[in-house]
Amino acid sequence: MSSKVFYSTMQNKGLQSPLSKITRLLNKCDPKSKYGSKQLVAVKTHFGEYGNTAFLKPVYLRPVIEKLKQLKCNPFLADTNTLYVGMRTNTVDHLHNAFLNGFNYSTFQIPVIIADGLRGENSLDIPVDGELLDHVKIASDIYNADAMVVVSHFKGHELTGIGGAVKNISMGCASRQGKLIMHSTSKPVVHKEKCTSCGLCAANCAADAIVFGPKAEITEACTGCTRCVAVCPESAIGIDWNESSDNTQRKMAEYAKAIHDHFENKIVYLNFITDVAPTCDCFPANDTPVCPDLGFLASTDPVAIDKASFDLVAKHSPDGIDPFGKIYEEIDPIIQLKHAEKIGLGSTSYEIKMVK
Numbered sequence: 578m579s580s581k582v583f584y585s586t587m588q589n590k591g592l593q594s595p596l597s598k599i600t601r602l603l604n605k606c607d608p609k610s611k612y613g614s615k616q617l618v619a620v621k622t623h624f625g626e627y628g629n630t631a632f633l634k635p636v637y638l639r640p641v642i643e644k645l646k647q648l649k650c651n652p653f654l655a656d657t658n659t660l661y662v663g664m665r666t667n668t669v670d671h672l673h674n675a676f677l678n679g680f681n682y683s684t685f686q687i688p689v690i691i692a693d694g695l696r697g698e699n700s701l702d703i704p705v706d707g708e709l710l711d712h713v714k715i716a717s718d719i720y721n722a723d724a725m726v727v728v729s730h731f732k733g734h735e736l737t738g739i740g741g742a743v744k745n746i747s748m749g750c751a752s753r754q755g756k757l758i759m760h761s762t763s764k765p766v767v768h769k770e771k772c773t774s775c776g777l778c779a780a781n782c783a784a785d786a787i788v789f790g791p792k793a794e795i796t797e798a799c800t801g802c803t804r805c806v807a808v809c810p811e812s813a814i815g816i817d818w819n820e821s822s823d824n825t826q827r828k829m830a831e832y833a834k835a836i837h838d839h840f841e842n843k844i845v846y847l848n849f850i851t852d853v854a855p856t857c858d859c860f861p862a863n864d865t866p867v868c869p870d871l872g873f874l875a876s877t878d879p880v881a882i883d884k885a886s887f888d889l890v891a892k893h894s895p896d897g898i899d900p901f902g903k904i905y906e907e908i909d910p911i912i913q914l915k916h917a918e919k920i921g922l923g924s925t926s927y928e929i930k931m932v933k
């Protein structure tokens with residue numbers, strides 16, 4: 578069965594603010610039935626790495642937040658700490674970065690919450706009936722929200738081909754431990770040439786899994802919590818990014834299913850096809866867009882909205898061919914959507930409903 582995807586182009590003959598289109602798209606998803614008085618509603622987005630300029634324009638969130646305030650909800654902006662070392666590795670740096678990129682209380686008069694704790698330790702184990710996973714590790718302040726609006730910047734991705742709604746509710750809502758499980762089949766690794774034997778990692782390891790000989794070494798006792806990655810002042814502990822794209826995408830679909838099922842009918846997805854960079858917003862830089870700005874989409878089906886976004890980008894790229902496939906020849910980004918469909922997350926068949 579096909580799912581409805583509501584779509585507004587960037588064309589604006591009547592010269593109305595594009596923000597009014599976002600309000601109309603959101604209204605098509607029946608927000609009154611999903612978001613109620615005093616509910617803590619997570620507006621899940623991606624604040625962009627420091628140095629990147631392709632991430633979602635903060636102003637696009639304004640109609641979403643205004644709608645939630647109109648419905649007397651208590652919305653908050655949410656993201657989670659990253660697995661890689663950068664400006665979003667711990668909550669303090671992440672909040673600085675969010676502020677600098679325009680996601681802050683001054684702009685929206687709502688709090689900004691990094692949902693998995695100071696160094697990504699606030700993680701909940703949630704069961705999922707997947708093919709690869711039987712449980713997932715989710716950022717607790719996302720899981721404990723009453724409802725969610727998922728606002729995704731649709732773009733390319735160097736590991737998964739594309740990043741949209743499915744990626745936002747999987748990798749984007751997982752705790753650091755969850756991200757490790759999706760990205761790797763092994764524990765963190767110590768880059769010995771960088772290690773100064775300061776001992777901070779061992780002092781922070783609850784599993785007593787770090788020994789010295791004389792540089793830090795991670796033993797079999799490691800539980801994969803990744804706390805040591807966040808505390809090492811030399812960035813000497815890293816991830817063995819050894820999981821294949823196919824498996825990462827399948828695991829992502831299973832994480833996404835856990836989140837989507839948890840919120841049931843209290844979740845709406847908005848995708849923005851603007852500044853479609855070939856790479857993820859986690860990069861501290863970005864290349865020229867692969868297609869023109871195409872507009873905004875809304876749906877209650879994360880699979881349908883991503884498939885519709887992918888098809889629109891392919892249709893409007895200079896030669897009408899999927900631009901991500903040309904950049905990442907080895908990656909089939911549809912795997913995440915097909916697997917998501919197979920496990921009952923949504924449908925790759927969709928019906929576009931134009932919204933002016």
Ligand code: SF4
Nearest residue numbers: 772773775776778809
């Ligand atoms: S925290 Fe980093 S530098 Fe210090 S001992 Fe551990 S790995 Fe080495």
Ligand code: SF4
Nearest residue numbers: 782799800802803805
């Ligand atoms: S990942 Fe966690 S358990 Fe493993 S060595 Fe690092 S801090 Fe210890």
